[in-house]
Amino acid sequence: MNQSILVYRGFRYLKVAIALSLIASLFYVFHQPMQRPNGGTWLGYGLGSIGAGLIVWLMWFGIRKRRYGGGRAMVEEWLSAHVYLGLSLIVVATLHSGFKFGWNVHTLAYVLMMTVIGSGIFGVYAYVRYPTLMTENQRGATLEMMMGQMSDLDRECRAAAMGLGDDIARLVLAASQETCIGGSVWRQLRGTDPSCPTHSALVGVHTRAAAAPGDHAVALRRLVTLLQRKDDLVGRARRDVQIKALLDIWLYIHVPLSFALLAALIAHIVAVFFYW
Amino acid sequence: MESRVVFITKRTKAGAVSRDSRVGADFLRFGRSADCEVHLPDPRVMFLQAELHRREAGLYIEAIGDGDVRLKGSVVMTAAVRPGDVIAVGPYDVTIGEPGEGEDAAIQVELVRPFGDDLAQLRARSRTSLGASWLGKRGVSWGLAALVVLLFLVIPVVAYMVPGVREATRDWPIKADTAWSSGEISNPHKFFAEDCAVCHQKAFVPVTDAACTACHKTIQQHADPKQFAMADLRGSGCQSCHKEHEGPRPIVLNNDAFCAQCHANLAALVPKTTLKPAADFGATHPEFQPLVVTELGAAPRRVSLADRPREMAGLAFPHNKHLTPQGVRGPLGMTKLECASCHQAERGGLLMQPVRMEAACSGCHQLKFDPARPDWVLPHGRPNDVARLVRGLYDGLALRGGVEEPNAPAPVRRRPGTPLAEPERLEALAWADRRAGETLRVIFGKSVCGTCHIVDPPAGAMAEWSVRPPRIAQHWLAKSMFRHDRHEVFGCDNCHAATKSESSEDVLIPGIAVCRNCHTGTTPVVNKVSSSCISCHGFHRPELGPMFETAKSGLSTN
Numbered sequence: 048m049n050q051s052i053l054v055y056r057g058f059r060y061l062k063v064a065i066a067l068s069l070i071a072s073l074f075y076v077f078h079q080p081m082q083r084p085n086g087g088t089w090l091g092y093g094l095g096s097i098g099a100g101l102i103v104w105l106m107w108f109g110i111r112k113r114r115y116g117g118g119r120a121m122v123e124e125w126l127s128a129h130v131y132l133g134l135s136l137i138v139v140a141t142l143h144s145g146f147k148f149g150w151n152v153h154t155l156a157y158v159l160m161m162t163v164i165g166s167g168i169f170g171v172y173a174y175v176r177y178p179t180l181m182t183e184n185q186r187g188a189t190l191e192m193m194m195g196q197m198s199d200l201d202r203e204c205r206a207a208a209m210g211l212g213d214d215i216a217r218l219v220l221a222a223s224q225e226t227c228i229g230g231s232v233w234r235q236l237r238g239t240d241p242s243c244p245t246h247s248a249l250v251g252v253h254t255r256a257a258a259a260p261g262d263h264a265v266a267l268r269r270l271v272t273l274l275q276r277k278d279d280l281v282g283r284a285r286r287d288v289q290i291k292a293l294l295d296i297w298l299y300i301h302v303p304l305s306f307a308l309l310a311a312l313i314a315h316i317v318a319v320f321f322y323w
Numbered sequence: 324m325e326s327r328v329v330f331i332t333k334r335t336k337a338g339a340v341s342r343d344s345r346v347g348a349d350f351l352r353f354g355r356s357a358d359c360e361v362h363l364p365d366p367r368v369m370f371l372q373a374e375l376h377r378r379e380a381g382l383y384i385e386a387i388g389d390g391d392v393r394l395k396g397s398v399v400m401t402a403a404v405r406p407g408d409v410i411a412v413g414p415y416d417v418t419i420g421e422p423g424e425g426e427d428a429a430i431q432v433e434l435v436r437p438f439g440d441d442l443a444q445l446r447a448r449s450r451t452s453l454g455a456s457w458l459g460k461r462g463v464s465w466g467l468a469a470l471v472v473l474l475f476l477v478i479p480v481v482a483y484m485v486p487g488v489r490e491a492t493r494d495w496p497i498k499a500d501t502a503w504s505s506g507e508i509s510n511p512h513k514f515f516a517e518d519c520a521v522c523h524q525k526a527f528v529p530v531t532d533a534a535c536t537a538c539h540k541t542i543q544q545h546a547d548p549k550q551f552a553m554a555d556l557r558g559s560g561c562q563s564c565h566k567e568h569e570g571p572r573p574i575v576l577n578n579d580a581f582c583a584q585c586h587a588n589l590a591a592l593v594p595k596t597t598l599k600p601a602a603d604f605g606a607t608h609p610e611f612q613p614l615v616v617t618e619l620g621a622a623p624r625r626v627s628l629a630d631r632p633r634e635m636a637g638l639a640f641p642h643n644k645h646l647t648p649q650g651v652r653g654p655l656g657m658t659k660l661e662c663a664s665c666h667q668a669e670r671g672g673l674l675m676q677p678v679r680m681e682a683a684c685s686g687c688h689q690l691k692f693d694p695a696r697p698d699w700v701l702p703h704g705r706p707n708d709v710a711r712l713v714r715g716l717y718d719g720l721a722l723r724g725g726v727e728e729p730n731a732p733a734p735v736r737r738r739p740g741t742p743l744a745e746p747e748r749l750e751a752l753a754w755a756d757r758r759a760g761e762t763l764r765v766i767f768g769k770s771v772c773g774t775c776h777i778v779d780p781p782a783g784a785m786a787e788w789s790v791r792p793p794r795i796a797q798h799w800l801a802k803s804m805f806r807h808d809r810h811e812v813f814g815c816d817n818c819h820a821a822t823k824s825e826s827s828e829d830v831l832i833p834g835i836a837v838c839r840n841c842h843t844g845t846t847p848v849v850n851k852v853s854s855s856c857i858s859c860h861g862f863h864r865p866e867l868g869p870m871f872e873t874a875k876s877g878l879s880t881n
Contacts, residue, residue: 079580081563081564081576081578081580081581082566082569082576082578083566083569085505086505087505147505147506149504149505149506149507150501151501151502151503151504151505151506152475152502152503153505155471155475190451194442194445194446194449195442197441197445198440198441198442198444198445199441201441201445202441205366205438208366209355209364209366210356210357212370213369213370213388213389213390216355216366216369216370219366220366220367223441224444225448226445226448227445227448227449227450228445228449228451229449229450229451229452230449230450231450231456232453232456232457232458235450235451235452235453235456284451288451288452291451291452291453292452292453295452295453295454296453296458298460299453299458299459299460299463302460302464303460303463303464303466303467304467305464306464306465306467306468307464307467307468307470307471309468310467310468310469310471310472310475310476311471311475313472313476314471314472314475314476317476317480318475318476318479318502318503319505320527321480321483321503321523321526321527322503322519322523322526323523323527323528323529323530
């Protein structure tokens with residue numbers, strides 16, 4: 048997935064979305080209800096029906112994308128339409144509300160919808176921006192390859208530290224046994240580890256290398272080189288995990304809130320007609 | 324000290340593969356250092372971690388530096404060891420054996436906790452995708468949806484059906500009945516706002532007019548249903564104009580377009596209407612049509628100010644003479660009059676109080692008629708009583724006697740109290756009748772009553788003078804409401820040209836142009852007050868019957 052979903056067939060769905068938004072806005076501007084504009088006028092009911100239909104259709108994408116080869120349209124086309132028509136919902140639903148908000152199920156549905164759309168906008172940004180960053184960061188190596196290189200370097204570091212002092216050995220051992228990539232949700236999204244054992248080892252050994260005499264310094268500098276390479280790898284691996292997490296995180300908002308929105312939408316419609 | 328050191332390098336099914344060596348040294352050193360007698364090449368072992376000494380009593384193990392040395396699981400600093408003991412030095416187990424011939428010590432060394440697979444361990448430590456974290460989609464999705472359905476659908480519906488649940492959930496942060504409310508209830512209805520069923524009487528049925536008229540029983544018609552077929556406004560309900568849930572603002576529809584639907588061209592809908600087209604105060608509104616008495620003694624009728632009507636009230640009152648800058652001459656000298664000297668607003672501020680002669684005029688216009696008898700004062704407004712009073716006064720005067728008028732007959736001028744013979748009495752009464760007649764002519768003439776009123780002389784011998792009662796409209800613009808109190812920052816002469824009015828026939832009600840100096844319709848204009856239809860006009864007309872009957876028979880069908 049990349050920018051092609053945005054330019055799909057010469058921005059076909061962008062045009063559809065703009066047309067829908069414009070038509071809705073024109074109706075809203077020229078519609079002069081007796082009362083303050085609200086969802087209960089004929090235009091209000093009309094925009095509400097379009098909005099509700101759009102929400103159900105947009106959610107259907109979640110089912111459609113799992114059906115490989117099903118239906119006439121490609122998933123790519125569906126996604127392009129999903130993005131643009133989803134954005135047009137901002138206009139349709141806001142005009143449906145008549146800018147009337149309160150602490151009730153109706154505004155709850157609206158807020159959920161806007162949050163879902165907002166997370167979707169981030170998703171589009173992520174899918175346009177991050178794959179490039181990920182490729183640049185990986186430099187041809189996958190995360191698995193990076194981790195393999197790390198463990199090789201760990202072995203080399205340990206061997207290099209074998210003849211060195213206990214404090215050095217302790218640093219190197221910690222670097223090889225305690226360094227981890229990713230971790231908690233926050234750690235993954237943050238992309239760094241402020242108390243990274245590998246980095247601590249690098250700094251510690253580097254400091255001692257500067258002060259060490261003769262032969263000892265040669266061995267320490269070799270170790271510094273190894274640790275430097277590992278620290279580099281660790282940084283890139285964490286960045287890789289971070290980009291992947293950013294590519295995924297919005298879906299953990301987008302999907303669950305969509306379902307909450309569907310529930311709130313049903314409650315909204317029932318409430319409106321229950322107390323007509 | 325001669326020692327035998329056996330390194331177990333590998334264990335197979337067939338047995339252990341080992342490498343034996345003999346070490347001759349004062350004591351054995353265990354450590355990562357290549358100098359150590361027992362070299363333990365593992366990064367987890369200290370450079371120098373332990374020493375094994377032989378003393379009188381036997382073998383001793385000693386920990387060196389920070390590294391752990393464990394004997395049977397316990398950390399030791401110095402401990403005696405016997406054959407069979409196992410000492411843990413880092414990942415190695417050192418087992419003490421029986422020394423052979425010529426040996427001081429025998430030990431077996433085995434790496435029992437080898438360094439694991441680096442990559443596997445790194446993978447095990449690292450969590451590199453959100454899918455591996457606690458975050459989830461499916462469970463959260465269903466959970467959130469279920470929560471929303473429960474709080475905002477199930478509980479409100481159950482609360483509607485089971486009153487007990489409504490009561491029980493009333494103090495919840497998410498109230499069953501307000502969670503569905505589309506907006507705040509207007510102030511007058513707030514006292515029952517928590518009880519939806521007051522208005523929403525049946526589920527899935529729009530609020531009926533009957534719900535409104537249950538309280539608003541006397542709310543009146545807009546037009547007379549006897550005269551106009553469409554007066555019941557069939558098809559429109561209370562909700563057409565009164566929309567609830569719009570916050571504390573009044574729920575009265577304030578939209579000229581609604582009124583203009585019919586009133587922009589009412590004659591097209593109701594041919595016999597007398598109402599002229601009106602759609603916007605600033606643009607489309609007829610000239611005012613006050614109630615004016617255009618014919619003496621006739622009932623007032625609505626006349627457009629454009630036709631310059633003359634008010635035939637039957638009262639002479641030149642405003643300009645009373646409002647001269649230097650004042651008017653009165654019993655107490657020159658008195659400066661103002662509008663408020665005679666005209667006072669009603670308490671409610673809507674209309675002006677009627678001007679009463681006794682309060683407004685009698686200070687100057689005193690109803691005295693006999694200069695010789697200044698204590699004789701006439702009652703105002705009762706011409707028949709005036710005649711009776713005057714005749715009675717002169718009869719009494721004549722019969723009492725003592726009148727000092729040279730032309731009066733002797734019985735009238737006699738000493739008071741002297742008895743009268745019948746011929747004398749008749750003579751005295753004849754004088755009194757003549758005198759009263761003259762006086763009544765003066766009273767009802769230009770000097771007293773006729774100053775202001777139209778007076779009719781006696782129609783026959785037995786008839787008396789009569790005064791035509793003036794007819795002055797109390798509510799000139801009867802179809803609208805003008806609040807004097809809201810305009811009190813302006814002087815009266817801003818609107819009423821009273822100082823220039825020479826005749827009471829002038830209609831001093833200002834025309835629409837005067838109002839439009841400050842007011843315009845609902846389309847905003849700079850420096851003008853936007854005024855809608857209901858700024859001046861009411862929809863429900865108090866003089867008509869209640870709308871309720873009609874509502875019951877026709878409107879509540881939707």
